[in-house]
Amino acid sequence: MSIRGISHVTFVVADLERTARLFGEGLGAREVYDSAGREHSISREKFFVLGDLWLVAMQGAPLADRSYRHVAFAVDAAELPGYRQRLQALGVEVLPGRGRIEGEGESLYFHDDDNHLFELHAGTLDQRLAAYAVMDAASAQFKPD
Template sequence: MQGISHLTFVVADLERMRRFLCEGLGATEVYESGGDTHSLAREKFFLLGGVWLAAMEGEPPARRSYQHVAFRVDEADLPGYRQRLAAIGAELLPPRPRIAGEGQSLYVHDFDNHLFELHTGSLEERLARYASLRADKRPG
């Protein structure tokens, strides 16, 4: 196993997803199938933070859930993302309760019920914070 190759999102409108990814999150579009169907449907490919994202035309998820993809960002960049995403009409969610030291997050739904998280922390930071909370609970 070498890591993630790509993430595919099934969307009703490829152009609307392009706006969300490029204008909202800062992705770069690198491919559009146009009238060709090399896979199951028309598609567009993007690069976001070095990750290949594929948007494929089809029937998106019928319901929203907490299942999501998270991208790491600098905390100083969160307000800019919030502003750009609000400007394109993406639905920003209120923040979930946080434990101090686990990083900040911005949660946003795209226009097809996919949930994205922009997160400022790392796995190492979160595990260290959780370990310190456990240590605080031990009888002394």
């Protein structure tokens, strides 16, 4: 018995059509289902395919507050400027990035209108761990005995 991966990620949103534009035009997802009056779940929902991921947008009350809880999608660094342009063309506020150490990969962060935080990240876990190991080794050299 073992977990194989993520089945799907569900976002509860106030406006399904607005989220469909964000996922489709902004991120390049393909809409594959709209319950539209055939609610099989707790409310109307739309399904999307983004890369190999199954995303769900479900009608409901948005998050009350913004936080750093987020989902990060893997992208190539060369694609980040294009995503920035597409998102800004939709009126999405792209956030200033957080401080980075060399080697951990670039990111683009943005909130949707329902306070979900998204990250487009150009890096891997192995790259992040290697970058942290370099930083840890460098800081250990400067600690007094």
